[in-house]
Amino acid sequence: MAKERSRDALLSLLAKEGNQVCADCGAPDPDWASYTLGVFICLSCSGIHRNIPHLSKVKSVRLDEWDGAQVEFMASTGNTAMRAKYESEIPPFYYKPTFSDCLLLREQWIRAKYERKEFIYIEKQEPYSAGYREGFLWKRGRDNGQFLTRKFVLSEREGALKYYNKNDAKDPKAIMKIEHLNATFQPGKIGNPHGLQITYLKDNSTRNIFIYHEDGKEMVDWFNAIRAARFHYLQVAFPGASNADLVPKLSRNYLKEGYMEKTGPKVGRAVFSVCAKSNKRKASRSVGSPWTIGGSCISKIPWMPLPGGKSSSGARKTATRCWKDSLRPPKGTTGRTASPSSPRTGSSFSPARRRPNSRSGSRPSRK
Numbered sequence: 001m002a003k004e005r006s007r008d009a010l011l012s013l014l015a016k017e018g019n020q021v022c023a024d025c026g027a028p029d030p031d032w033a034s035y036t037l038g039v040f041i042c043l044s045c046s047g048i049h050r051n052i053p054h055l056s057k058v059k060s061v062r063l064d065e066w067d068g069a070q071v072e073f074m075a076s077t078g079n080t081a082m083r084a085k086y087e088s089e090i091p092p093f094y095y096k097p098t099f100s101d102c103l104l105l106r107e108q109w110i111r112a113k114y115e116r117k118e119f120i121y122i123e124k125q126e127p128y129s130a131g132y133r134e135g136f137l138w139k140r141g142r143d144n145g146q147f148l149t150r151k152f153v154l155s156e157r158e159g160a161l162k163y164y165n166k167n168d169a170k171d172p173k174a175i176m177k178i179e180h181l182n183a184t185f186q187p188g189k190i191g192n193p194h195g196l197q198i199t200y201l202k203d204n205s206t207r208n209i210f211i212y213h214e215d216g217k218e219m220v221d222w223f224n225a226i227r228a229a230r231f232h233y234l235q236v237a238f239p240g241a242s243n244a245d246l247v248p249k250l251s252r253n254y255l256k257e258g259y260m261e262k263t264g265p266k267v268g269r270a271v272f273s274v275c276a277k278s279n280k281r282k283a284s285r286s287v288g289s290p291w292t293i294g295g296s297c298i299s300k301i302p303w304m305p306l307p308g309g310k311s312s313s314g315a316r317k318t319a320t321r322c323w324k325d326s327l328r329p330p331k332g333t334t335g336r337t338a339s340p341s342s343p344r345t346g347s348s349f350s351p352a353r354r355r356p357n358s359r360s361g362s363r364p365s366r367k
């Protein structure tokens with residue numbers, strides 16, 4: 001009888017405002033709870049909480065037994081109250097993951113929130129909010145696909161992310177302007193759970209580098225440092241814009257990426273990315289139409305907004321750039337290509353065959 005009363009009380013708590021979505025990732029209808037932190041969470045987040053047992057103890061609302069004191073605690077806390085406590089100082093640029101994000105982002109979000117209490121104590125945000133960050137990351141080589149450690153420096157003052165091939169090198173191997181930078185986690189593509197893809201512009205064409213760090217916190221700190229740098233850059237570039245306008249431009253998530261046959265003036269196979277965020281653009285027919293995915297024709301493709309909210313002609317240019325830069329004809333076809341002699345052909349988007357070499361198991365050396 002007491003058990004049933006506890007269950008009924010918990011179920012009515014679940015129906016309350018704030019408890020209807022997971023406290024950590026926003027997934028609907030959570031039916032797990034951390035009875036030490038006082039939040040209702042989804043099954044997936046409960047798995048992450050389980051890995052922080054000194055802080056969070058989880059139970060199923062429906063399947064486990066609850067005693068009266070635990071139910072009372074949940075009633076006195078709940079998602080809205082705990083969000084006010086643990087999320088009171090989230091920087092506007094900080095990426096709050098959702099249930100569709102990779103495990104690394106979700107796990108580090110939960111650890112940052114409850115374990116490190118980064119959004120209660122602002123001084124703990126220094127690794128990504130200081131405007132400067134340097135460290136060693138594994139970077140995939142362009143030619144042989146092996147990962148090698150490289151020194152990276154992000155400087156808001158210089159407006160760039162740079163990396164160096166040698167520790168004592170004076171000149172960076174690449175200077176990636178914050179203005180054109182995009183960072184997105186691509187664990188499957190890179191073959192590492194912490195794999196980050198950085199996209200930037202060089203000589204008007206899109207380039208990619210693939211990096212990771214064994215320490216998940218380090219990698220997510222880099223990601224948020226890049227977002228912070230872009231946020232501050234955009235604040236200066238668009239002084240009247242609100243945070244709500246700027247935040248969606250900090251980084252883009254590619255929902256879909258793959259090869260499409262393209263007809264038009266230049267026939268060939270191209271890599272296209274479709275952005276997850278709103279503000280979608282329909283690519284103009286002048287890019288070439290129709291496009292097909294897996295044999296089915298699509299005439300309208302939602303296209304990614306450009307940093308800084310450029311016009312659709314800007315989006316068109318990006319589409320063309322991506323296409324040229326990433327062009328790689330399928331094996332066994334004789335389709336014409338836009339730039340068959342490009343030295344980068346085939347180097348950008350063939351991650352399935354690239355794996356970290358044996359050195360990837362060790363931590364990049366630090367000085």
Ligand SMILES: [Zn+2]
Binds near residue numbers: 024025027042043
């Ligand atoms: Zn969740």
